[in-house]
Amino acid sequence: MSNLTLEDIARQAGVSRSTVSRVLNDHPNVREEVRRRVLEVIRQTGYHPNAAARTLASQRSLMLGLVLPRSVSSFFSDPYFPRLTQGIAQACNHYNYTLALFLVSSAEDETKIYPRISRRGLLDGVLLQSGQIGDQLMDRLLASNIPLVVIGRPFNPEGVSYVDVDNVNAAYNAVSHLVRLGYQRIATIAGPNNSTVSIDRKEGYTRALLERGRKIDPSLIVEGDFTEAGGYYAMQALLPIRPDAVFAASDAMALGAMRAIREAGLRIPEDIAVVGFDDLPFAATAMPPLTTVRQPIAPLGFKAVEVLLDLIENGVQPPRRIIMDTELIVRDSCGALKRRSP
Secondary structure, eight states: OTTOOHHHHHHHHTSOHHHHHHHHTTOSSSOHHHHHHHHHHHHHHTOOOOHHHHHHHHTOOOEEEEEESSOHHHHHHSTHHHHHHHHHHHHHHHTTOEEEEEEOOSHHHHHHHHHHHHSTTTOSEEEEEOOBTTOHHHHHHHHHTOOEEEESOOSSOTTOEEEEEOHHHHHHHHHHHHHHTTOSSEEEEEOOTTBHHHHHHHHHHHHHHHTTTOOOOGGGEEEOOSSHHHHHHHHHHHGGGOOSEEEESSHHHHHHHHHHHHHTTOOTTTTOEEEEEEOOGGGTTSSSOOEEEEOOHHHHHHHHHHHHHHHHHHOSOSOOEEEEOOEEEOOGGGSHHHHHOO
């Protein structure tokens, strides 16, 4: 039975060769009844595919590329990216793919890396963490026709497959929560203005206030950079304006804001309430525990791989759009628990 081919298995199972290939790669787009039938034929015949032969026959490398716009140091210091990469790596292991990581922190890096990731035969597809205005690497990859999934809403999403959370609605719910608690001067520490994540979360902030008849005070909107230090300095700029609550567009910035508030001799949430975004592990152990928007970072990475495999198997058109759910996690830092107490 060692000379069996995919065609032999397909013939005995009454399916196409490509269906057998999808079953062997544990691809999600196979009906369960068909999957069981193919696996039963494989079990009965004792078929064992040769990995190298499969790669040559399919003209695929069984390798995916992950491109992150980060330096090596910031990749390891920002807890978001290791969690995202964990989900991507788990999916690659599950579907028998190898993951190649490319860190791009400058135009020079992009110039060096682009020929490698777009070279025919090296990668079957690419995952790109993007969402910045004027992202030329995304445009170049789209033009190369390599299957591409962007993690985060692109500034111009036309023709692009991407996975994301609804950042506008998530921020809207977080700020609405603060409004319902009675806070009057709600500030926000936003991300960089060239980031779609920042744009969307700031839109959710302004929408929540406007829908409740609040005026937008530009002095209560300060730009950060998604780091703890950025949140610290942004909060220092806000303190003289005396907000009574602040929505930070990331947990890291919320942590920095909390440090600045404590150093000013103020209490959280009695003097200033704080809400973050991400629900990273340190949010639950912060002092006080941080109210935050939980987004499914690792599952987002896993889903991005599944969407990319769908593009590889079935073509890049039409573009796929996956929006995943978020959840507001209420802890002590927003003051809700104290206000509910008798």
